[in-house]
Amino acid sequence: MLEIKNLHAGVKGKAILNGLNLKVNPGELHAIMGRNGSGKSTLANIITGRDDYDIISGKIEFNGIDLNEMAPEDRALEGIFMSFQYPVVIPGVNNTYFLRAALNAQLKHFGKKEINAADFMRLIREKLKLVNMDEKYLSRAVNDGFSGGEKKRNEILQMLTLEPKLSILDETDSGLDIDALKIVAKGVNDFRDSTRSFIAITHYQRLLEYMEPDFIHILIDGKIVKSGDISLAQEVEKKGYSWLES
């Protein structure tokens, strides 16, 4: 699904990722852990194609397609999704309208018939239930006046609606209380199947307790220094990161 080979990348000319390798197969959930500044969010931004983030050398392929030079909207249409660490407030843009436009952009991209307003409402009502969100959020502007937890649930709602192949969860657990965390984790778990892949970026092991990752990777100074199973996350939780530094 996703293959990153010897990736050197950074923001505005400053190198942050220094030779990163990662392979994510269909159905897998990879967790990336690391301190602040280790390059976790840079990795998410590089995969999704945010402006100012550039590949210096190395390669990212998504289902065989080279992602370098590909616009963020085209990556999204190919099936890459990011749940934002800080979801953006977009004043005056109706949540339902936005989400239907996004879904229709995707349907159109695959040459399918666009979904009409009534069918979309039926679909979105089902998805709302999965993340325990009230229908009133649909009539609000995107993330406007949402609490931290509501914003994160709104991200998962978008994921469930757009059904991406690869979902990057950028610190989706931060700012969530335990109940909201469980709802979000359940949303992700129910969505998992043998064709979909996930990269969960997190500081803490907390989220992983609810999500059952297949692999844990530790990122230090822009490189994966150690990979393992869930026991690695537990070890990091106990001992911190310093023992992994060379």
Place this chain on the structure above:
Amino acid sequence: MKYFRDEFDSFLDLNKDENDTLIKLRKKSFENFMETGLPTSKWEDWQFTNFSSLNAGDFRLSSANDVIKPPGIVPGQIPHSHLLLIINGHYQPGLSKLPKNVTISSGADHYFSHPEFYSHKNMESKWSKGLNPFYSLNTSMMNSGICVQVEENTVLSNPIQIIYLTTAIQNEIMNHPRFVFELGNNSKATFVEHYIGSTSIGYFNNCVTLVELGQNSFMDHIRIQEETSGSHHVANSFYGLSQGSTLNVNNTSIGSSLYRHNINLKFCDANSSANYNALSLVDNEQHHDQRIIVEHSSDSCQSNQLFKYILSDESSGVFNGKVIVEEHTRQTDANQSNKNLVLSPSALMNANPQLEIYAEDVKCSHGSTTGQIDPEALFYLKSRGLSHKKSMELIMNGFISDISELVNDKHISEYLNKIASQQLQKIMK
């Protein structure tokens, strides 16, 4: 400037049968205008707007030669509205079907029957802060416009729409329309004052609109400025609110290379409220300059202003807003907000929000922000698969969405949304 004198002289010649009071008023107004000339950059309240193109121009006052047959489909007509059509400054009475309890008189008839209403003394006593050379110029040659009076205790379910269309002209013309909208006590009505141009030849509209709200009356006033890109549009609007009245204004402006609008709003009596929303969407070298003065002269009145601009290319905008809370007034609640979105490095916005408070029992807020499209918002939308164009469109439509909240009529809302999104498409290019 010379053409103003020539046009004024021939206008007086043609209108010899007007009554003496009116002729005197015209002459006095013209003298006032000639004395000051057009505003220059040295005038504080006009410093960002250059009127040299009006000085250098040669606009002839619209004449009988400019009377044309109304088009089969009137552009801009809003479904279910009572249409009053003026083409090139000439009223087309045949088209108008007005409801009961509404009387209209052509501008001229109203000047004849109410000369005192137009007198300088009357205007100066009430609007000392709002008079200016363009007002004087309009009074000297007011040649078109309509007075619409809604009787007391009348509720109109459909809007009255005045379309002021400039089309199929042979050479550069000017008009000085004068509108009077009077809403009787306890009445409710929606007025649409709509300027449309459809011609490649330049023209100059210098408009004055006087709006009077009776006690406990309720008015929605929608002002739409869709002049051509080669036109000049200057306007003075005056709103007087009596006790317990409510005014909602939506002012949408997309046309004209040079647009200057002076808005004067006065609470003449207690317990009234006014909401004024304005939107300017401009590109190329358009210049939109709006100045509003809200005078809180009475107790317990509430005003809200929201002015938004989106500027592209080399366009420029000016917002000059002032709220004056007069001494001895109590319980004033006044809010003023100006937000601008600048799409191009060459576009320019000048904003100057001001408060003058001479009373103590007040609640006031004001603020102005100018910025570009938020790159975070843009990336967020794109990351969901929306194209750059669609994402920009969503952000801009979101930015302007609260402007139309004051419009209660569905058909008008639809029309405003339509022209705003067309204009956004154009300025995004």
